[in-house]
Amino acid sequence: MKILKKTLKWLGIIILLLVAIGATLYMIYLRPFMQKMKQTTVINYDKELTLVLGGGGNSGILVSDSLVIVIDTKMDEAAEQLAKTVKELAGKKPILVVNTHYHPDHSTGNSFYVGQTIIAGGNYTKEFWIKNAGEKTLPTEWLKDRMDIKMGDDTVTLLNLVKPIHTVSDVVVYLHKRKMLFGGDVILNKQAPAIFGIADSDPDGYLATFDLLPKLFDIQKIVPGHGNIGGIEIIDNFRQYFLDMKTAANDPSKEDELVAKYKDWGQIPFLMSPGATISAFKKKAEKK
Secondary structure (H helix, E strand, O other), X not given: OHHHHHHHHHHHHHHHHHHHHHHHHHHHXXXXXXXXXXXXXXXXXXXXXXXXEEOOOOEEEEEOOOOEEEEOOOOHHHHHHHHHHHHHHHOOOOEEEEOOOOOHHHHHHHHHOOOOEEEEEOOXXXXXXXXXXXXXXXXXXXXOOEEEEEEOOEEEEEEEOOOOOOOXXXXXXXXXXXXXXXXXXXXXXXXXXXXXXXXXXXXXXXXXXXXXXXXXXXXXXXXXXXOOOEOOHXXXXXXXXXXXXXXXXXXXXXXHHHHHOOOOOEOEOOOXXXXXXXXXXXXXXXXX
């Protein structure tokens, strides 16, 4: 009986410590990160293109005489405000929504576009999407490979990247006239990626994609999934991050030095951090 009481006492202490650690991590990292993520910035890029950064994943609204394309629909209040802006710009024109991937910060706002076309990567199944993102956000079409859409004097290419990268079916969007790529969470600007297990994500998939995209498109502007817009240097910087983390995974003596290079990047310990990326590379190596 005494042993049982002692065991329960220690279990209680451990639980309290875990709760305290969780609360501390939330207050220090997650809460400020989420508050910053909810903020939005509107950029009137030109008369047809509006960029809405933050409020979830970065979004784009492209307007032509006959169609409006929306790239990623955000979450919470930002999703509702984005939908209001889109409908004001669209009037009676049809709206085409493109989800770069299924995560809620990029797709929750799909529920505001009932009756419109919503496209996402074709490697997902209906059952997978409903389980992970909810039935109200379910796409109406699945993109298996590539789609080219004429938009006024521009052509918009939707490309399903097919192999696991950030998820099993990431889509990027390229505006040919503007030489602009919307990368979804395959491309981030000064933010550590979230890699949710090798079954869904692949750290080497990122590296392969960074080599592929500049061969397919003449990229001069990048709208990352999160972070400020910029040029091709965003891909170069993100590539270097993954190369550094792969080096750290293979040589622990270099880990502290390489991780320190990214101390000013947005991150959440154990989830979106250099340590989490290193862990993903190690787990993949163990599976070989």
